[in-house]
Amino acid sequence: MIDRRAFFKAGGLSLVAVGAGSLSGGPLFLARTALAAAGPTGHQRRKVLVSIFQRGAMDGLMAVPPLEEEKLLKRYRPQLAMAGARSGGENRVLDLGNGFGLHPALGALEPLWKDSRLAIAHQVGSPDATRSHFDAQDYMETGTPGRKGTPSGWLNRVSGLLGHESTPFRSVSMTSALPRSLYGPEQALAISRLEDFKLRLPGADRVAAVAGEGFEALYEEASQELLRETGADTFDAVKVLSDLDLRNYRPAAGVSYPSSPLGTALRQIALLIKSDVGLEVAFTESGGWDTHVQQGTTNGSFNRRARDLADSIAAFWRDLGQHQDEVVLTTMTEFGRTVKQNGSGGTDHGHGSCLFVLGNKVRGGEVHGGIEGLDQDLLYEGRDLPVSVDFRSVFSELAGAHLGVPTGQELFPGWQGSSIPLFQRA
Amino acid sequence: MSIARTAQLWTLVLVCAVSIAAPGWGAEAKLPWAAAGLTERQAAAHLLDRFAYGPRPGEIDRVVDKGLETWLEEQLQGRVDDSEFLARVAMLDIWSMSSEEILKTFPSPPRVRREAQQAGVLSADAPPPGPPPEGQSAPSAERREQSRKLQEFSREKGYRNQRELLGQLMAHKLFQAVYSQRQLEAVLTDFWFNHFNVSMTDNQSRVHLLAYERDAIRPGVLGSFHELLVETAAHPAMLTYLDNAQSTAKEGVRTTAEMKMAELGQPRGNGRRGLGSRPGGMQRPQQNNRPRGLNENFARELMELHTLGVDGGYTQEDVIEVARAFTGWSVLPQGPQGARARQQMERMQAMGMVGFTIRDAFIFRADAHDAEPKKVLGRKLPAGRGIEDGLEVLELLASRPETAGHLSHKLAVRFVSDEPPATLEKRLTEAYLSSGGNISVVLRSLAYAPEFWADDARRQKIKSPFEVAVSAVRALGAEVTDPGDLVEWVSRMGEPLYAYQAPTGYPDRADAWVNTGSLLTRMNFGLNLATGRVLGVEHDLAALNRNREPASLEDALATYAALLMPERDLEATLERLQPMVSDPEALNRLTEAAPDEGADTPAPRRRYGQLRTPQMEADNEMMAEMRAGGPDAQQAQRRMRRRMREMSALEPPSPLENIVGVILGSPEFQRQ
Numbered sequence A: 001m002i003d004r005r006a007f008f009k010a011g012g013l014s015l016v017a018v019g020a021g022s023l024s025g026g027p028l029f030l031a032r033t034a035l036a037a038a039g040p041t042g043h044q045r046r047k048v049l050v051s052i053f054q055r056g057a058m059d060g061l062m063a064v065p066p067l068e069e070e071k072l073l074k075r076y077r078p079q080l081a082m083a084g085a086r087s088g089g090e091n092r093v094l095d096l097g098n099g100f101g102l103h104p105a106l107g108a109l110e111p112l113w114k115d116s117r118l119a120i121a122h123q124v125g126s127p128d129a130t131r132s133h134f135d136a137q138d139y140m141e142t143g144t145p146g147r148k149g150t151p152s153g154w155l156n157r158v159s160g161l162l163g164h165e166s167t168p169f170r171s172v173s174m175t176s177a178l179p180r181s182l183y184g185p186e187q188a189l190a191i192s193r194l195e196d197f198k199l200r201l202p203g204a205d206r207v208a209a210v211a212g213e214g215f216e217a218l219y220e221e222a223s224q225e226l227l228r229e230t231g232a233d234t235f236d237a238v239k240v241l242s243d244l245d246l247r248n249y250r251p252a253a254g255v256s257y258p259s260s261p262l263g264t265a266l267r268q269i270a271l272l273i274k275s276d277v278g279l280e281v282a283f284t285e286s287g288g289w290d291t292h293v294q295q296g297t298t299n300g301s302f303n304r305r306a307r308d309l310a311d312s313i314a315a316f317w318r319d320l321g322q323h324q325d326e327v328v329l330t331t332m333t334e335f336g337r338t339v340k341q342n343g344s345g346g347t348d349h350g351h352g353s354c355l356f357v358l359g360n361k362v363r364g365g366e367v368h369g370g371i372e373g374l375d376q377d378l379l380y381e382g383r384d385l386p387v388s389v390d391f392r393s394v395f396s397e398l399a400g401a402h403l404g405v406p407t408g409q410e411l412f413p414g415w416q417g418s419s420i421p422l423f424q425r426a
Numbered sequence B: 001m002s003i004a005r006t007a008q009l010w011t012l013v014l015v016c017a018v019s020i021a022a023p024g025w026g027a028e029a030k031l032p033w034a035a036a037g038l039t040e041r042q043a044a045a046h047l048l049d050r051f052a053y054g055p056r057p058g059e060i061d062r063v064v065d066k067g068l069e070t071w072l073e074e075q076l077q078g079r080v081d082d083s084e085f086l087a088r089v090a091m092l093d094i095w096s097m098s099s100e101e102i103l104k105t106f107p108s109p110p111r112v113r114r115e116a117q118q119a120g121v122l123s124a125d126a127p128p129p130g131p132p133p134e135g136q137s138a139p140s141a142e143r144r145e146q147s148r149k150l151q152e153f154s155r156e157k158g159y160r161n162q163r164e165l166l167g168q169l170m171a172h173k174l175f176q177a178v179y180s181q182r183q184l185e186a187v188l189t190d191f192w193f194n195h196f197n198v199s200m201t202d203n204q205s206r207v208h209l210l211a212y213e214r215d216a217i218r219p220g221v222l223g224s225f226h227e228l229l230v231e232t233a234a235h236p237a238m239l240t241y242l243d244n245a246q247s248t249a250k251e252g253v254r255t256t257a258e259m260k261m262a263e264l265g266q267p268r269g270n271g272r273r274g275l276g277s278r279p280g281g282m283q284r285p286q287q288n289n290r291p292r293g294l295n296e297n298f299a300r301e302l303m304e305l306h307t308l309g310v311d312g313g314y315t316q317e318d319v320i321e322v323a324r325a326f327t328g329w330s331v332l333p334q335g336p337q338g339a340r341a342r343q344q345m346e347r348m349q350a351m352g353m354v355g356f357t358i359r360d361a362f363i364f365r366a367d368a369h370d371a372e373p374k375k376v377l378g379r380k381l382p383a384g385r386g387i388e389d390g391l392e393v394l395e396l397l398a399s400r401p402e403t404a405g406h407l408s409h410k411l412a413v414r415f416v417s418d419e420p421p422a423t424l425e426k427r428l429t430e431a432y433l434s435s436g437g438n439i440s441v442v443l444r445s446l447a448y449a450p451e452f453w454a455d456d457a458r459r460q461k462i463k464s465p466f467e468v469a470v471s472a473v474r475a476l477g478a479e480v481t482d483p484g485d486l487v488e489w490v491s492r493m494g495e496p497l498y499a500y501q502a503p504t505g506y507p508d509r510a511d512a513w514v515n516t517g518s519l520l521t522r523m524n525f526g527l528n529l530a531t532g533r534v535l536g537v538e539h540d541l542a543a544l545n546r547n548r549e550p551a552s553l554e555d556a557l558a559t560y561a562a563l564l565m566p567e568r569d570l571e572a573t574l575e576r577l578q579p580m581v582s583d584p585e586a587l588n589r590l591t592e593a594a595p596d597e598g599a600d601t602p603a604p605r606r607r608y609g610q611l612r613t614p615q616m617e618a619d620n621e622m623m624a625e626m627r628a629g630g631p632d633a634q635q636a637q638r639r640m641r642r643r644m645r646e647m648s649a650l651e652p653p654s655p656l657e658n659i660v661g662v663i664l665g666s667p668e669f670q671r672q
Helices: A004-009 A067-076 A104-114 A133-142 A154-161 A205-220 A225-243 A261-275 A301-326 A391-402 B003-011 B040-050 B059-066 B068-077 B083-089 B099-105 B109-118 B141-157 B162-179 B183-195 B206-220 B225-233 B236-241 B256-263 B297-306 B316-325 B336-350 B388-398 B401-415 B422-434 B439-447 B465-476 B484-492 B516-530 B553-564 B571-582 B584-591 B614-627 B631-648 B655-664
Strands: A048-054 A118-125 A171-173 A281-286 A327-333 A353-358 B329-331 B357-359 B362-364 B374-376 B379-381
Touching: A048 A133, A048 A154, A048 A261, A048 A301, A048 A391, A104 A118, A104 A301, A118 A391, A133 A154, A154 A171, A154 A281, A154 A391, A205 A225, A205 B516, A205 B571, A205 B584, A205 B655, A225 B516, A261 A281, A261 A301, A281 A301, A301 A327, A301 A353, A327 A391, A353 A391, B040 B059, B040 B068, B059 B068, B068 B183, B068 B439, B083 B162, B099 B206, B109 B141, B162 B183, B162 B206, B162 B465, B162 B484, B183 B206, B183 B401, B206 B225, B206 B236, B225 B297, B225 B388, B236 B329, B297 B316, B297 B388, B316 B374, B316 B388, B336 B357, B374 B388, B379 B388, B401 B422, B401 B439, B422 B439, B465 B484, B465 B516, B465 B553, B465 B655, B484 B516, B516 B655, B553 B571, B553 B655, B571 B584, B571 B655, B584 B655
Parallel strands: A048 A281, A048 A327, A171 A281
Antiparallel strands: A118 A353, A327 A353, B329 B362, B357 B362, B374 B379
């Protein structure tokens, strides 16, 4: 066995310049995985799934409205309906070319759509009709609608099904607390700032470094196995991140992320992907979608959230550069909103919504699922967009077609449905 | 009369048959530590690690002087003077409010907003709370005005912020664990809360949490399990969290009220959902305009988590039958609508009508209760009954051997090891069954079991983040003046208090607590605590060693390691830390360390954990807006400035502090 301490004393890690692939002599947790064995060139990089939870329930009809229903929409939601793509005027939606529009604040996604990398699934949601944010998020994150006691989250189960050994950075949530999606037996790291992943002593970081040597010596010899092994991984991970020089890290040329929490989170996820530290399942979230009041069209709360979402995703994608092939990004939201506007210029809790899936192998430029119509009798309980695509049929496609994990009962216990084909099959 | 009392009378309970003649206990019985090769002091340390939150300075001596058996007995009977703790929590005023008063004082922000709109203080289309529009750093004049109005409205109404409620709940938990002399009660309050978990991430349950711990959990943690079960099942926190509040008889099924009405010759329909069609009543009208029907969530978790366990021999049929038995167990709506419903309920209750029951915010609604016969685990529940259905199910579940086994396993995991020996679980199961489910009898049997003292049980538990924080504060003999920062550290180490979203509660196993992120945070916690960087916690390392100055750093290391981890084998720890105190280069850096140029300044922290639900975020944002420009905002700013000042004025840590930090963050200190 390698003497870890001697190794680190001899000058630390030689690898992990951002984007460079050399892994020889790397941290043990990487060496343990097949990732390292493949060597510097031509090794098969692991796939990465990036999930963004839009908390609060996004209005799918405002994000991706059916253009043929313009008249009905005007009647249901006079203050919220927007003019079709072909009409004149400023307050217009973008034309996706297949009967659907795209809210102009999501415009940064349009090139990805045209490029056939971005797919949309519409009328997505849960078979459980709850209109409680808490319940619906819980059900979506566990992947077991109607059951609260499921101990693990679906992304944690995905991690467990990957079929190879875990690394400290395999499942990362860029949030301060672990999301329900990642509850469970597989290791997952919840962290809002990568810079925080080190020994920190405000005003005295040099002293912390001395203490760090003490800790390392202690954990190296800890008689308790779990503490010893996790300790080793921890010090490896700290060194990996410190070598990345996080403070001076810059995204790819010409890429500028919004300074929002979502932009910051995606920037850090991109960094982890490019640094090749073994990330496979990434999670983050975007808040503020609960637009009960003054939802607005091109100037309200929806517009602000949508612009942040699209600009952050577009920046992330450009930043990835050559790593795009490894990555699929998906959005999700707990339910949709009422088709009719309410008394305060907003919408209330509904049922079906839509989501975006981005990736080079994605059957992009298509709306999967789709909307049959907005006549009253086609609506769920006469008021909401119905659910025609169970969210699990999207999630299981992401897990199966992209990450290559088995998508049976182990992933979604009690579910008999099947994936929808969002990916090109070879 | 409490629900539990009702239950006892109704079932003529088994609980009075508690046997105090548990195996191994009697005036002359000795705890079997000697047979495990321990000294009395080692035994006291082990006892304090498991039946308390670790030893405080000098505590091992006190336990040995008192006698281990006597100490344990005092803890089991909860008969210890606790005035020091009570004096400390006297300032937490919400703890002395009635549950009704709490509900009145802490309305949810959306409700405050609605009321303000109804009162015409706020216009119906006032912009929603949230971050300021893009490109603007400050809220607009309009928003500030709105916040001011809302704040004024709240003040006039006597409303307070729910964050205060949660803050006091967490502060109390911390004070209790650090200072209460009834240590076992503190340990068990944590254990049983986690067993009957309810989460503040649920915005309906949040306001009930303090009363839930205070009224439903804590009084019963050493008593009868059956009583705990009844109190938790009937508490609004649980009823909202697991949705039973909205579970009603299926459409077309006869309700108890209908049946009784029919007996009285009233037409059908009069007894159906007489309080309007909004059971639970706490949601927006537009979310709840249809009958709900049966909700199985509580029934399932009642059996899977609270009693029988996942392999407890029940079927999906049983889940449905139990759900039917609990239809009508609900929560009084809040606000004016609730007041009307309360009057109506009280009138009906006074008239002895159709079995309506009300206690605080718990209501039993005969007009929502499925009156048809049911069959649970083979037991037949006859038609036409009301609240008795649910009560009988609880009594049945509490008395099942599967429940005894499930609880024995969980207690053994908590108190002994992650993989407890089967012989121990069997012993505990027998104690449970022979005592009618008396918790203190089970725990006494655990303490007198050889397995508790065995070599493979000692130091085998990895402390939870809360245990790390509390045991460190206790070991240092530190003074907690403001628990906010400490609570925040517990959260960062991976245990945000009262915020575990799933009804399973936190898994009580080492591998659930130990991962790279949390381990690093544990080390950081040790360092920051020892060097005075956890705000609101003060300690005096010199006083800890009775102001005797160690002769050298080597001496300091040995002395303080022994003080902080008494009665442990510290040879390996000391040996590994030798270079730190003897290597001249390391010493140099330790002693001459000046504050770094441009060192990281701590990011501003939110107090009391990070809350993630959108509703909570909206709540927070709204409350933040409500405060904007008001006296609270100024106060918050002052507090922040003070914190920043405190941080920047910190002395560089002394070598001793640094050593103590490493001891507290060491692998040995993570174990108990």
